[in-house]
Every structure is written in structure tokens, then in C-alpha cells.
Amino acid sequence: MAEPATLRAAIGRYRHTEAILSGAIASPLLKLDCADLPVPSRAFAPMVREARYDVSEMAIATFLMAKAWGKKLVLLPVTLAARFQEGALLCRADGSVRGPADLAGKRVGVRAYSQTTGMWLRGTLAERHGVSPDAVRWLTFEDAHVAEYSDPPWAERAARGADMLAMLKSGELDAAIFGNDTPQDPALRTVFPDVTAAGEAFRAAHGFVPVNHLVCVQAEIALDRPELVVELTRMLRDALAGSALPVGRAALRPAMELASRYCAEQGLLPRPLGLDEVWEGLPPAID
Incomplete structure (x- = not known):
């Protein structure tokens, strides 16, 4: 054999x-x-x-x-x-962002513009809250996994060595998308006031x-x-x-x-x- x-x-x-x-x-x-x-x-x-x-x-x-x-x-x-992705989108607990619709015109950090969590969340922001991808000032920290890809004009690169969590807590960012490393910090809260309801709304709309x-x-x-x-x-x-x-x-x-x-x-x-x-x-x- x-x-x-x-x-x-x-x-x-x-x-x-x-x-x-x-x-x-x-x-x-x-x-x-x-x-x-x-x-x-x-x-x-x-x-x-x-x-x-x-x-x-x-x-x-x-x-x-x-x-x-x-x-x-x-x-x-x-x-x-x-x-469900909604729990990965955080803002400062004392900040002015009260819900997803408030992100229009705001600075939002994400590890890479191509990150899958960010892709799903941007889809929800556009479909359910009227915030199109180009209405947000995206700040990225890494390249895409596909080397040939370049970020769109509405995304800019953070300074080398910048830390997304630190920028969020200091107010340099209005919100940020995390992944498996989503911090548990009392100074932060989710942009979606009820992440469970938001996730179930996605499932009800799309079936998965x-x-x-x-x-x-x-x-x-x-x-x-x-x-x-x-x-x-x-x-x-x-x-x-x-x-x-x-x-x-x-x-x-x-x-x-x-x-x-x-x-x-x-x-x-x-x-x-x-x-x-x-x-x-x-x-x-x-x-």
C-alpha cells in the first residue's frame, strides 16, 4: 500500500x-x-x-x-x-458616537481595510444605517494579504508604529474595528448599543x-x-x-x-x- x-x-x-x-x-x-x-x-x-x-x-x-x-x-x-461582527466595533465610553449612523465623517481604525470583519461591518453600516464606505475616514495599520491590492482613496495609512487601541482611547480615532483581540476595557463600549439584536437583524435579513x-x-x-x-x-x-x-x-x-x-x-x-x-x-x- x-x-x-x-x-x-x-x-x-x-x-x-x-x-x-x-x-x-x-x-x-x-x-x-x-x-x-x-x-x-x-x-x-x-x-x-x-x-x-x-x-x-x-x-x-x-x-x-x-x-x-x-x-x-x-x-x-x-x-x-x-x-456576528457587531461586538468588534468599539468607541470610547465617553465619546460622541452613540450609534452606527454617527460614524459618517468620523475617523475609524481597522487593522487592514481588507480585513473580513471590517468588510462585513461596512456592509451593515451601508445597508442598515446609511453610512457608505467612502463616508468614513478609514485609518489602516497593515497592507492587504494580496500584495497587488491598494487601499481606496477614502482609506489612509497610520504612522509607522502607531497603536490602534491607544489612538482610540486618546481620541485620535472615533471608533475602531478589532477582531479576536477585541479589548475588554471599561473605557470603551460597542458602537452598536445592542450587539445581540444587531447580529440577529443581520441573520434575519440574510439568513446566515x-x-x-x-x-x-x-x-x-x-x-x-x-x-x-x-x-x-x-x-x-x-x-x-x-x-x-x-x-x-x-x-x-x-x-x-x-x-x-x-x-x-x-x-x-x-x-x-x-x-x-x-x-x-x-x-x-x-x-
């Missing part, structure tokens, strides 16, 4: 991925050589720019941008992270919880060894069994279509991508 193929992988450690990372979910066809990363987002730029991994967790906005710029990646219909991270593979592997991609997808689906995370092309269709539209409206894509482009290269056996 042939030895299993080894794929270089970058997958975050979650409760639902532990069985794969520990080897409890295994395969006779493939082994995953998983990088030890402090946070999964550290893999995104190396995957897109250098093809450092065979398999990588990937932010939905980064993947769509990568496809638009011709990166040879294939998306698997498997979600690793999804959440915003998707942050999926999984992608190098297109060469999908072309030359499609059986490995089918088996990898099987392993990931087994790991996710019982979770509420969407799996499968049909389940992910609403999220992919809305994310693609939001990205185009916000200047992250030159145009929305169709579902045929999103799933390009995926073996037909994977629904």
Missing part, C-alpha cells in the same frame, strides 16, 4: 479542528503537516503571496481578492470560523451568520490529485459534524454571494465574482 501524501497545512486550533490536528481524524490517503501558528491569520499572506502551504485556512475576503488577482487557489466549501474563515488548497493539487482534495474535505466535514458552521456549496451560497457583492461595493474587488469563479477548480465530487 502506498504511503499517504503529506500536505503542508495551516489550520487554526478550534474545538472543531482539534480532532484533525491531533490525528484522531486520519486518512490512509493523506497526512497533514500542520504549522504551529499563534493565530491562523498569520498564514493568509504567505499562502497568497508565496504558496507556502498546500492547505490553508483563509479569510473569505482574502480569498475573493486572491481569485480576482489570479492566484491559483481552490476554495473548499467548509467553514472554520463564523460569528457572517462567515470569516474557510479552507483553500493550491490549485495544482486539486488538478493533479483531486482525490486528496475530496478526502481532505471529507476529513474536515467529519470534524465539523454537529457544529452550526455551514458546509457545502449550497449552504455557503448566500454568504459567498453577499461577501462578493460587499467586497465590490467597498473597493476590495474590481467587480463581484460569480459562484462559478468562486468554486473554480473544485473537484465535481465535492458538493
Whole structure:
């Protein structure tokens, strides 16, 4: 019997991925050589720019941008992270921002303009609160994971070494979007007065919880060894069994279509991508 193929992988450690990372979910066809990363987002730029991994967790906005710029990646219909985003948008507790509509004309910090949390929040600000992306003065601190992308004219770069949290607390920023590192600080509060109600309003309008991270593979592997991609997808689906995370092309269709539209409206894509482009290269056996 042939030895299993080894794929270089970058997958975050979650409760639902532990069985794969520990080897409890295994395969006779493939082994995953998983990088030890402090946070999964550290893999995104190396995957897109250098093809450092065979398999990588990937932010939905980064993947769509990568496809638009011709990166040879294939998306698997498997979600690793999804959440309501409203709790990540903070302002000062004693500041003048009382709700989302107040952000028009304000200075709002975000790690990168292309950050997926920012993409979902800008979509909500525009659709539900009348604040278009270009109505806000965005201050960014990092480049996009896709090197070819340049921020739109309504975003500017903070000074080298500037700290977003410090700028928010000092009043240099009116609000800021965080991620998994959202601070718990009594000097700050959420811009959305009721984040639970705001999240449920998004779900009622669109039918899903915003998707942050999926999984992608190098297109060469999908072309030359499609059986490995089918088996990898099987392993990931087994790991996710019982979770509420969407799996499968049909389940992910609403999220992919809305994310693609939001990205185009916000200047992250030159145009929305169709579902045929999103799933390009995926073996037909994977629904």
C-alpha cells in the first residue's frame, strides 16, 4: 500500500479542528503537516503571496481578492470560523458616537481595510444605517494579504508604529474595528448599543451568520490529485459534524454571494465574482 501524501497545512486550533490536528481524524490517503501558528491569520499572506502551504485556512475576503488577482487557489466549501461582527466595533465610553449612523465623517481604525470583519461591518453600516464606505475616514495599520491590492482613496495609512487601541482611547480615532483581540476595557463600549439584536437583524435579513474563515488548497493539487482534495474535505466535514458552521456549496451560497457583492461595493474587488469563479477548480465530487 502506498504511503499517504503529506500536505503542508495551516489550520487554526478550534474545538472543531482539534480532532484533525491531533490525528484522531486520519486518512490512509493523506497526512497533514500542520504549522504551529499563534493565530491562523498569520498564514493568509504567505499562502497568497508565496504558496507556502498546500492547505490553508483563509479569510473569505482574502480569498475573493486572491481569485480576482489570479492566484491559483481552490476554495473548499467548509467553514472554520463564523460569528456576528457587531461586538468588534468599539468607541470610547465617553465619546460622541452613540450609534452606527454617527460614524459618517468620523475617523475609524481597522487593522487592514481588507480585513473580513471590517468588510462585513461596512456592509451593515451601508445597508442598515446609511453610512457608505467612502463616508468614513478609514485609518489602516497593515497592507492587504494580496500584495497587488491598494487601499481606496477614502482609506489612509497610520504612522509607522502607531497603536490602534491607544489612538482610540486618546481620541485620535472615533471608533475602531478589532477582531479576536477585541479589548475588554471599561473605557470603551460597542458602537452598536445592542450587539445581540444587531447580529440577529443581520441573520434575519440574510439568513446566515457572517462567515470569516474557510479552507483553500493550491490549485495544482486539486488538478493533479483531486482525490486528496475530496478526502481532505471529507476529513474536515467529519470534524465539523454537529457544529452550526455551514458546509457545502449550497449552504455557503448566500454568504459567498453577499461577501462578493460587499467586497465590490467597498473597493476590495474590481467587480463581484460569480459562484462559478468562486468554486473554480473544485473537484465535481465535492458538493
